[in-house]
Amino acid sequence: MKYYPRRGGQEPSFSVAIASEPRVVASSLPDHEMARMAPAVLEWTRLNHEALSRFWWEGKTWGDPEVTEFKKGLKKV
Numbered sequence: 001m002k003y004y005p006r007r008g009g010q011e012p013s014f015s016v017a018i019a020s021e022p023r024v025v026a027s028s029l030p031d032h033e034m035a036r037m038a039p040a041v042l043e044w045t046r047l048n049h050e051a052l053s054r055f056w057w058e059g060k061t062w063g064d065p066e067v068t069e070f071k072k073g074l075k076k077v
Contacts, residue, residue, distance in 0.1 A: 001052065003041045005033065014038065016045050018052045040077050047075040 004013045014027035014034050022045040027034050045052065055062075055070055062070070 001045065003037065005029070005037065014041075016041060018045060018049060018056060020046065020049050022046055022049070044075075044077045047077065 001016050001018055002013045003016065004011050012028040012030075012033075014029050014037075015025050016022050017025050022042050024034065024038055024042070029037075051070060051073055059067070059070070
């Protein structure tokens with residue numbers, strides 16, 4: 001999964017492995033910015049690991065109702 005501090009696909013970002021123990025796997029952000037944001041993003045990914053994994057493997061076939069339920073079910077940090 002990718003985290004962008006600002007909107008736009010060409011902006012600097014960092015990538016996180018969707019896993020029960022997520023980790024940053026790549027980053028184009030300055031170190032200080034990644035260090036500031038990574039803990040919360042990693043915690044959110046850990047909390048939502050099962051839902052994110054299900055979306056990764058099954059989400060391509062989901063319609064709007066399933067995607068809406070998926071988004072409603074995500075836990076907040």
